[in-house]
Amino acid sequence: MALGNAARTPLIRFLGRRSVPKSLDHTPRPHPASPSGTLPDSFAAYRAKAQQHGPLGRASFVSGAIGRNAGASLGPVQPKQGEFFDRDELPSRFHRLPFTEAEIEAVETGGASLYA
Template sequence: MNATRILLAQRQPMIRFVGKRVIPSQIDHTPHAHPASPSQSLPESFASYRQKAQQHGPLNRSSSTFAGAIGAAPGAALGPVEPKDGFYFDRAELPARFQRLAFTEAEIEAIESGGASLFA
């Protein structure tokens, strides 16, 4: 136990800090735009930001049906949703060659046995 104390007393950290630790006297806390911001300017207010913001579509709806709130109307009120030509919403709508194949009894048995039925 004494040997450990001697070793710890001689230990020096590998990191060396240059200079004395000082807290800056003047720190600028004023808000500023992020350096990678495309506009390099801050919005005037949060309300003006929300007018232009998009999250899966515009956050602001001018239609009276939506009353300016997300979720104020049911999804059916948005109108029918149809996929474009060549696009499908479900795998079952694909042509037969791209649909899921049914498992055979041998495959089901192999899966349930963990593959042991293939060698028995």
């Protein structure tokens, strides 16, 4: 097969020239799955009520409650009744089991030792 100066013909055929629609509606509207079906008044109003791993409002940062004081000043860090911080504080039946030699070898060989 010669690789001469022959023009290369692409295998993909496009139907026409690219065209951007003349009128696109960029007005904000609520998501179809929105529970309220309405937009918030402003981003600041939304942010004041939003939750993501805790409040997103700036009040907790401005007041200096987090990051400016020592951790001890935030209060005692003791688990409530029936709560545990570590699995080792639970009864022994909930403790982690040690890995067996077969499990270690299976992980190290990517599972190939199970079929050898």
